[in-house]
Amino acid sequence: MASTPDMAGDRPLSVKELTDLALQYNFVPQLPLNRWYRAAEVVYREATHYLRDGNTPQAFMMFQRYCDLVIYKLRTHPEINLPESRPLYKALSKRVPAIIELMESMRVEIDEYYSRWEAQMRAQHRSQPSIKSTIRVVDPALSWSHASPGSILDARSNKDLAIEMANRERLRRRNATKTAPSWSPRLVSEDELQRRNMEAVRSQLDQSYRTPDSNDRLQSTNYSYPSIKQSAPLSYESRPHPPSPPAPAPRPLPPRPPKQLAEQRRPPSVEPPPRPRKELDRGDFITARSQSPVPPPKEALEPAPEPKRRYTFKPExxxxxxxxxxxxxxxxxxxxxxxxxxxxxxxxxxxxxxxxxxxxxxxxxxxxxxxxxxxxxxxxxxxxxxxxxxxxxxxxxxxxxxxxxxxxxxxxxxxxxxxxxxxxxxxxxxxxxxxxxxxxxxxxxxxxxxxxxxxxxxxxxxxxxxxxxxxxxxxxxxxxxxxxxxxxxxxxxxxxxxxxxxxxxx
The missing domain is CATH 3.40.140.10 (Cytidine Deaminase, domain 2)
Incomplete structure (x- = not known):
């Protein structure tokens, strides 16, 4: 059964709380370095998955953990200076600048969610501070964005829905693989792989998680102007006109109607028609002179789709x-x-x-x-x-x-x-x-x-x-x-x- 988040107990987490949770992991330098490389890959991939699902708080926390692991922890590993370790560490560290830039946009949204929740609490005249849900403190995956609320489900009781979600995601990936340009993973550079990964994440963030009142603030300042090809001068060619077809033979005129009928159709007076109104509607004039009819409003043909329902499975x-x-x-x-x-x-x-x-x-x-x-x-x-x-x-x-x-x-x-x-x-x-x-x-x-x-x-x-x-x-x-x-x-x-x-x- 789905449950709607409670505004008081199920509050969103602040940026500071998410950051503190991100740093709560045990780094053991005695574990082989290649195992920590694998761990870093898991953290990075999970962050992108949460961002795709619209869970900005959890994605922010995982990106924060990735940056801490790569920038601070792995540099202290005893195997980091080995020749075979340098290429792998370089590949991990190349992601960091793009992730930090992405997190700045996510930080604005998380602060906005939290401020909105605080304003709603003040509107409800709650004199005591809100009770922190135990789940929320240790599980930011359920720290709801109140801009797009959803339902918390039990995975075991909703197995069919879970399988349907997995199949849809599987189909999405297969279609993306078919439409993507083919390349050899051994030949593509690390820079290109990084660019593709972060571009996909950035695009997902831009399209799905910005609220209408924050669009203007979060838009990128980089603008790519369209290129316009120089128009070629018009050329005219004198072409001989085809010979006119011979005129058809004149047809006989129809018989003249009776004189009495013609007099009945004659208007009673020869006064000029009434003068049109002086205040001619400008919109009618423009419409009358236009070469093509004005299209109907787009909303009449394409109604806005309903917001997509969000689901999140609670801990098992x-x-x-x-x-x-x-x-x-x-x-x-x-x-x-x-x-x-x-x-x-x-x-x-x-x-x-x-x-x-x-x-x-x-x-x-x-x-x-x-x-x-x-x-x-x-x-x-x-x-x-x-x-x-x-x-x-x-x-x-x-x-x-x-x-x-x-x-x-x-x-x-x-x-x-x-x-x-x-x-x-x-x-x-x-x-x-x-x-x-x-x-x-x-x-x-x-x-x-x-x-x-x-x-x-x-x-x-x-x-x-x-x-x-x-x-x-x-x-x-x-x-x-x-x-x-x-x-x-x-x-x-x-x-x-x-x-x-x-x-x-x-």
Whole structure:
């Protein structure tokens, strides 16, 4: 059921509150730098998704977090000065100036939303300060823009609507890919990729999120004047006139009517017609002299469309520390398709992994792609290679990495110590990230997991051991939990799934 936001309890967040929330994340320099590159990509992509959905406050917060991570945190990483690290960091930092410029426009809108809410509170003569909703303080995704209110939905109860939204977004991306000019992602420059991404975000902001009274203030000062081609002089050519056709033979005149009838039609007097009015209507005169009729008003033919209804899915569950986590919609065909791809490795007793990628739509995560990366596989581990191919593909398809899936061909369904360390790198910046384990020879044959927070995630981030199986200070049954419904935030659904195999692409 949809609920309308309450003006007092569900207030919008201020710029300062959003900024403070953006800085609330744990940066662990001991985590490999390539994992933080992936985390930065996830934050940037989520910001663009929220902006596309019209959620300006959450987009502002995510852009703020991206800038802080790239400008301040990554510069302190011990691997930042390695030769192989410089190109990747340069690609991330090139986005920052355009993001900061975009955030200035978003800041004006957020301040306007907040001021409007304050004015409405004063109009209602509320003597006490408004009560801050707990959800709003920790979840700016539900900090409503009161210029375009919407409905907060429960994802589990509105699964059909969620799938419909995902299919529409999927169709939009496919159409955009068909109409976009083809280029090789390896040949296009980072500058060009950055220009395309930020231009799309800026266009979305200009078209959807400006209120009528702030249009004049937010319009860009850059204006591209149209180019006019110089007109060529007219040329006249003397052409011989074609010979006139011979005149037709004269036709006989009709008989003259009777004289009495003609006299009946003769006017009674030969006085001149009455003089027209002196005050001739100028509009009638202009209309009469015009060569073409005046078109009817445009509104009569094209009525203004009704404002688009906004929806946002509320958090599905909450972490152990109280932070909200969003719903994840998992295609029910994913596990079977992955096991068929991994079958050759499973027969040889080797693990195999895949990446779960998708999109954030209206504050819910949808897994739409299974990506098989280049990887080194052993009996107990599987490590990805050529991660530049993964980032390239996700950037082209506008995807974020939501989690991963891997097989245990000779073991039961659980997260090993090495698996938990890998999962920590996903959850460090995306709390909803999941790990799927497939153990075809045992029961249960599969499971969907996430680290607890706390104590699981902090324990993994501080651990420096690298063996596939090693003990931790926290008991194993407290390090991770089942993430599948009904206890967790993962919902299986009949979603379409694309599979992209990147093995052997380089």
């Amino acid at each position: 569950r909450y972490l152990e520390n109280g932070d909200p986590i969003r719903s994840i919609f998992l295609p029910d065909s994913l596990r079977g398709r992955f096991l068929r791809i991994a079958e050759p490795n499973t027969r040889r007793g080797l693990e195999m992994c895949g990446l779960l990628c998708g999109a954030n739509i209206n504050n819910a995560l949808f897994i739409t792609h299974l990506v098989i990366p280049d990887q080194d596989c052993t009996e107990n581990t599987c490590d990805t290679r050529n991660e530049a191919d993964i980032w390239e593909f996700c950037d082209k398809e506008e995807l974020i990495q939501i989690g991963w899936i891997h097989t245990h061909p000779t073991q039961t369904c659980f997260l090993s110590s090495r698996d938990m360390h890998t999962q920590a790198s996903y959850q460090a910046m995306l709390s909803e990230s999941i790990a799927i384990v497939c153990a075809p020879r045992y029961e249960p044959s599969w499971g969907v997991f996430r680290l607890t927070n706390p104590p699981g995630l902090p324990e993994m981030l501080k651990c420096r051991k690298t063996d596939p199986f090693h003990p931790h200070d926290v008991p194993g049954d407290q390090l991770y939990v089942n993430a599948l419904q009904p206890a967790g935030h993962v919902i299986e659904a009949e979603l379409n799934l694309d599979v992209c195999d990147l093995r052997g692409k380089t």
